[in-house]
Amino acid sequence: MVLVSVSESELIAQSQQGDRNAFNELVRIHHQGVIGVVYRMCGDAQLAEDAAQEAFIQAWLKITAYQPKASLKSWIYRIAINAAIDVLRHESRITSREINDLQLRESGPGPEGSALNSEQTDLIQAAVLSLPEASRAVLVLREYQDLSYQEIAAALDIPLGTVMSRLSYARKLLRERLEPHLVYAEVANV
Amino acid sequence: MSEHVYEWLNAYYDGELQGQQLRKVEAHLEECPECRAELEGLQSLSLKLQESPLPEFPAAERFAARVGLQLPREQPVSIRKKVFEFGWWGIPVTTLLLLLFLQITFILSSWLGVADSLGLLGEFGNWVEPGSSSLVVTWSARLGLMRPGTGIGWLAAGEVFGRSLLSQIVPQLFLAIFYLGWLLVWWMRHNRQAGESSLENKVQMQ
Numbered sequence: 510m511v512l513v514s515v516s517e518s519e520l521i522a523q524s525q526q527g528d529r530n531a532f533n534e535l536v537r538i539h540h541q542g543v544i545g546v547v548y549r550m551c552g553d554a555q556l557a558e559d560a561a562q563e564a565f566i567q568a569w570l571k572i573t574a575y576q577p578k579a580s581l582k583s584w585i586y587r588i589a590i591n592a593a594i595d596v597l598r599h600e601s602r603i604t605s606r607e608i609n610d611l612q613l614r615e616s617g618p619g620p621e622g623s624a625l626n627s628e629q630t631d632l633i634q635a636a637v638l639s640l641p642e643a644s645r646a647v648l649v650l651r652e653y654q655d656l657s658y659q660e661i662a663a664a665l666d667i668p669l670g671t672v673m674s675r676l677s678y679a680r681k682l683l684r685e686r687l688e689p690h691l692v693y694a695e696v697a698n699v
Numbered sequence: 700m701s702e703h704v705y706e707w708l709n710a711y712y713d714g715e716l717q718g719q720q721l722r723k724v725e726a727h728l729e730e731c732p733e734c735r736a737e738l739e740g741l742q743s744l745s746l747k748l749q750e751s752p753l754p755e756f757p758a759a760e761r762f763a764a765r766v767g768l769q770l771p772r773e774q775p776v777s778i779r780k781k782v783f784e785f786g787w788w789g790i791p792v793t794t795l796l797l798l799l800f801l802q803i804t805f806i807l808s809s810w811l812g813v814a815d816s817l818g819l820l821g822e823f824g825n826w827v828e829p830g831s832s833s834l835v836v837t838w839s840a841r842l843g844l845m846r847p848g849t850g851i852g853w854l855a856a857g858e859v860f861g862r863s864l865l866s867q868i869v870p871q872l873f874l875a876i877f878y879l880g881w882l883l884v885w886w887m888r889h890n891r892q893a894g895e896s897s898l899e900n901k902v903q904m905q
Contacts, residue, residue, distance in 0.1 A: 529770060536763040544756050554754040558762075565766045573780065633751045651713065652748045658715050677709045684744055 521581060524572045532572065535581070536565050542582065542654060543589045549649040550593035552638045556600055557593070564592040583664035586654065590646045590665070597642075629690070636686045644679035647672055703727070703734055712741045794878045798871060805867050 515523075515531070517538065523531035543564055548557035567588050575584055637645060646665060650656045656664065661672045704724045710716050711724045728734055756762070814820050 529767060532770070533763050533767050536766050537759045540759040540762050544762075545753060548753060548756075554756070558756060561762070562766055562769060566769055566771075569770050574778070629747075630751045633747055637748070652745060658710070658713065673710060676713075677706070680709060680741060680744060683748075684740055687744070687747065688740075 517581060518577065521572070521575065521577070524569070525575070532569055535568075539582065539585050543585060545653055546586050546589045546649055547593040547596075549637060549653050550590060550642075550645060551597050551600075552634050553600075556596050560592040560596040561589065563596070564589040567592060579663040580660065583656070583660050586650060586656070587664045587666070590649075594642055632690055633687065636683055639686065640679050640682055644675045644682070647675040648679040648683075651676055703731065705734065705737060708734065708738055708741060712738060712745075790881050791878060794874055794881070798874050798878075801867075801871055801874070 515534070517535070520531045520535050520538075524535060540561070544557060544561045547560040547564065548554065551557055551560060564585065568585055571588070575581070637648065640648065647661055650661045650664060651658075658669055658672045658676075661667075662669045665672075667675075704711070704727045707716060707720065707724050711721070711728075716724060728738065757765070811820070
């Protein structure tokens with residue numbers, strides 16, 4: 510069997526012609542990034558998997574409308590964020606549960622050692638989830654996917670100034686919510 | 700000391716500042732402990748966010764296979780392609796409709812001309828067909844009814860016949876050639892698509 514390396518633009522063109530194998534290859538390429546985005550957006554592994562699948566199905570249905578003005582990554586992330594928001598709206602219990610957890614933990618520190626790290630992870634995840642959707646999307650694309658401001662603007666179809674203000678707002682909120690716990694954790698680790 | 704640069708710290712931290720603005724922020728950070736502390740706060744937050752790991756997810760191959768099973772069977776069709784397909788099939792339909800329209804118009808004109816020459820239309824004939832005499836000539840010439848000495852010479856008849864040829868046959872001929880050309884392109888596209896699908900089938904079978 511001869512393996513032929515095909516560029517992403519060729520895979521896109523073939524997918525636009527209805528080639529399911531080419532699209533399958535695109536799914537493999539972007540699977541990790543999309544899963545990361547949707548998980549950070551909804552904070553639940555099962556929901557994230559469902560949202561990621563839905564995102565790729567939507568991408569397949571819309572692939573013929575894709576124009577290479579923006580990168581495919583930005584385009585798919587936009588679909589992924591919308592899919593995550595849709596899934597969350599159907600499963601609103603998840604966010605409310607996580608936010609309640611966050612409020613509970615604010616009353617005092619948890620067990621020590623490795624359990625503390627796990628709790629910190631949960632705390633950070635819950636704090637991210639408590640952000641407004643629009644700011645959360647910008648934060649996730651910047652902090653976890655390392656997209657530039659320009660790429661984020663293209664992905665979310667918002668002006669560059671809005672990217673900056675939402676990111677600044679999201680980080681400010683996160684620091685306000687996390688700082689007391691993180692300072693405590695650092696002291697406990699020492 | 701210059702003004703605080705809080706509003707630029709996020710962009711600075713993310714490496715999004717350039718030129719004069721970048722130099723301004725850098726210069727300010729050297730002399731301002733408050734802004735440096737703010738920048739450290741951003742760095743610390745990013746580090747904490749990065750520490751939060753992803754849970755286990757299915758491997759790319761398995762995930763892609765699962766997505767593949769859920770993809771709708773029908774091929775996505777773009778709006779541009781839909782418009783093209785609509786236009787493509789509109790060509791023969793429009794051509795045939797034009798041909799039909801021309802045929803009906805010419806037949807009706809001829810009948811009106813004949814009716815007028817027989818005096819069936821009366822005054823109405825002049826109103827409907829102001830140039831009816833030429834139509835009669837056209838019709839007569841076509842049927843070979845023109846006789847020498849009838850008041851219209853062969854020369855005039857030939858000229859009228861030529862005009863008739865130009866106005867009636869040429870547009871129809873043009874439309875017919877256009878239609879045949881479309882048929883030829885359709886046949887070539889059809890053959891190419893048939894060739895591609897048989898090649899795909901062979902590849903899949905192998």
